[in-house]
Amino acid sequence: MNLTPNQMNLFRRGGLIYSQLYASNEEIFDAAKTFPFDNPALEALAVDPYLTKATQMVVGGRGINLGKVGQSYLRSRDRILQILQTSMGKSYGVREEH
Numbered sequence: 385m386n387l388t389p390n391q392m393n394l395f396r397r398g399g400l401i402y403s404q405l406y407a408s409n410e411e412i413f414d415a416a417k418t419f420p421f422d423n424p425a426l427e428a429l430a431v432d433p434y435l436t437k438a439t440q441m442v443v444g445g446r447g448i449n450l451g452k453v454g455q456s457y458l459r460s461r462d463r464i465l466q467i468l469q470t471s472m473g474k475s476y477g478v479r480e481e482h
Contacts, residue, residue, distance in 0.1 A: 404481040412471050413464070420460040425453045 387403040389396040413419060428436065428448045440447055 400482060402482070405478055406481075407476060407478055412467050412476075420464050421457070423453070423456045423460075426457055426460075428453055429457060 385405045387405075389400060425448055428450065433450070436448070
């Protein structure tokens with residue numbers, strides 16, 4: 385949650401430009417600034433392969449290796465499962481930034 389006081393607010397006059405509150409449990413999914421399911425090619429898994437081939441024939445372009453994209457999806461899924469299993473029973477608080 386972000387809070388930004390307007391120009392007339394006493395906090396703003398005192399120098400507070402913004403306050404941000406966020407749950408630190410988001411950090412468990414952020415491994416080396418790589419979030420799960422962040423691969424933009426994963427969208428190709430939701431499209432019918434025949435439609436993809438027809439589009440490539442009309443528009444042109446390089447095909448996507450669905451095998452590699454599928455492996456990327458499975459690796460992200462497995463990482464999420466492992467993260468959730470190891471974080472069971474842990475407590476995550478709220479962090480503040482001003």
